[in-house]
Amino acid sequence: xxxxxxxxxRQTAVRSIGRLKGPTAEGLLRGAxxxxxxxxxxxxxxxxxxxxxxxxVPAMQRLLVDTSPEVRKAAADALVKxxxxxxxxxxxxxxxxxxxxxxxxxxxxxxxxxx
Numbered sequence: 001x002x003x004x005x006x007x008x009x010r011q012t013a014v015r016s017i018g019r020l021k022g023p024t025a026e027g028l029l030r031g032a033x034x035x036x037x038x039x040x041x042x043x044x045x046x047x048x049x050x051x052x053x054x055x056x057v058p059a060m061q062r063l064l065v066d067t068s069p070e071v072r073k074a075a076a077d078a079l080v081k082x083x084x085x086x087x088x089x090x091x092x093x094x095x096x097x098x099x100x101x102x103x104x105x106x107x108x109x110x111x112x113x114x115x
Contacts, residue, residue, distance in 0.1 A: 010035060014029065038066075038070050041074070065105050073094050079108065
C-alpha cells in the first residue's frame, strides 16, 4: 500500500503503520518522509512523533524546510510534541520566508545536538 499510486491510499497506510511500534514500522515511516505527496509526508511526521526521539528527530527535522507549507507545519508540530522544544513565536511555518525558516531549523538542530 505504501507504493500505491494514490496518495490517499499511501496516507492511510502510513496512518495504520503509525499505530504499530518497533523498528519495522519506524523504518517504513521514515521512508514515507520522502514520499512525493505532502499529505503522506505530514502523516508520517505525525506518526513518528510517537517514537523514540533519538531515533527519529534527525530525519524529521529536515522537513522543517520542506517545499510544502503543510509539511513544514507538521514537522514543527511533531518536533514540539516529541522534544518539548519551543520555536520562536514569530515563525510562521506556513507562510514564512525561506531564510527565516532555515534559520529557525538551524537553531532547533543546534539545540538538539547540544541538549
